[in-house]
Amino acid sequence: MISELKEQFQSELSQTNLSDEASVEGLRLKYLGKKGLVTDLLKGMGALSAEERPVFGKQVNELKEEVSEAIEHAKEKAASFAMEKKLSVGKMDISLPGEGYKHGSTHPLYNIREEIIDFFANMGFHVDLGRDIETDWYNFEALNTPKDHPSRDMQDTFYLSQNAMLRTHTSGTQIHYMENNKPPIKMIALGHVFRVDADATHAPMFQQCEGLVVDENITFAQLKGTLALFAQKLFGENAKTRFRPSFFPFTEPSAELDVSCVFCSGNGCRKCKGTGWMEIGGCGSVDPAVFENVGIDSEKYTGFAFGFGLDRIAMLRHHIPEISLLTSNDQRFLEQF
Numbered sequence: 001m002i003s004e005l006k007e008q009f010q011s012e013l014s015q016t017n018l019s020d021e022a023s024v025e026g027l028r029l030k031y032l033g034k035k036g037l038v039t040d041l042l043k044g045m046g047a048l049s050a051e052e053r054p055v056f057g058k059q060v061n062e063l064k065e066e067v068s069e070a071i072e073h074a075k076e077k078a079a080s081f082a083m084e085k086k087l088s089v090g091k092m093d094i095s096l097p098g099e100g101y102k103h104g105s106t107h108p109l110y111n112i113r114e115e116i117i118d119f120f121a122n123m124g125f126h127v128d129l130g131r132d133i134e135t136d137w138y139n140f141e142a143l144n145t146p147k148d149h150p151s152r153d154m155q156d157t158f159y160l161s162q163n164a165m166l167r168t169h170t171s172g173t174q175i176h177y178m179e180n181n182k183p184p185i186k187m188i189a190l191g192h193v194f195r196v197d198a199d200a201t202h203a204p205m206f207q208q209c210e211g212l213v214v215d216e217n218i219t220f221a222q223l224k225g226t227l228a229l230f231a232q233k234l235f236g237e238n239a240k241t242r243f244r245p246s247f248f249p250f251t252e253p254s255a256e257l258d259v260s261c262v263f264c265s266g267n268g269c270r271k272c273k274g275t276g277w278m279e280i281g282g283c284g285s286v287d288p289a290v291f292e293n294v295g296i297d298s299e300k301y302t303g304f305a306f307g308f309g310l311d312r313i314a315m316l317r318h319h320i321p322e323i324s325l326l327t328s329n330d331q332r333f334l335e336q337f
């Protein structure tokens with residue numbers, strides 16, 4: 001009975017299509033499954049005598065092992081047939097590069113910040129991040145901003161107490177620096193500033209960069225040259241600059257810095273209201289009163305200062321319509337850079 005079954009299995013195995021995994025599995029179930037032929041043999045053991053049982057059991061187990069081994073072998077063959085078939089169809093190109101992983105991109109404000117630091121550090125400027133919280137002296141008083149100046153209004157400034165506020169500009173950092181360093185001074189103050197302000201082009205928090213140069217014989221011409229080079233660095237070699245008379249409490253004379261419109265290259269368009277120019281910052285010669293406040297001899301030294309917003313530059317350069325996009329953390333927006 002056992003030898004007959006063994007022969008039957010051998011013959012069926014030889015007729016099985018070994019390239020077909022399903023056929024091999026069918027064969028396994030027929031012999032070794034719960035109701036398989038080999039399993040059935042064991043069920044008949046109850047009818048045997050006590051002497052016959054162990055002999056029969058041993059033979060059945062041997063058969064079971066033999067069948068299992070043969071089927072395992074057949075399965076391996078079937079799997080390798082299947083792989084060969086897949087490869088021969090030619091749809092798998094193992095030379096194709098794998099799928100790339102996304103690591104994100106650097107933030108446009110970060111890129112501009114790095115460029116600014118790079119430009120001024122190369123020109124010999126010290127970089128100072130300053131502090132977010134200033135006292136009235138550093139944020140206003142020392143900068144020649146009188147008590148009744150509109151920028152001191154509660155509606156513009158985030159006051160923390162009567163004498164402490166979130167800085168409304170990075171200018172206070174320059175006062176700290178002048179108190180601790182003697183001329184010649186070449187430095188930029190860089191970082192976040194805070195104002196009670198919010199519309200399409202203004203945010204309660206934005207980044208500012210302000211520069212300061214103090215030495216003997218510093219002139220307005222040097223200021224113009226420095227900022228003209230800087231504008232070319234930010235907006236390309238063809239960028240032109242112009243200086244419009246203006247007023248700031250801490251510089252005299254003061255000027256607005258305009259750069260040729262990035263949208264129309266200075267020809268005039270809707271974005272620049274037909275003027276061909278866009279304002280990017282303010283600048284001027286340091287007011288002697290500021291020097292007096294920090295103990296620098298205003299008869300001996302002159303200086304210039306300038307300032308601009310990083311967010312505004314990012315908006316101009318990348319044609320970003322809303323300042324809030326820069327801090328909204330929307331991946332669809334950030335992935336464009």
Ligand SMILES: [Zn+2]
Pocket residue numbers: 261262263264265266267268269270271272273274276277
């Ligand atoms: Zn324009």
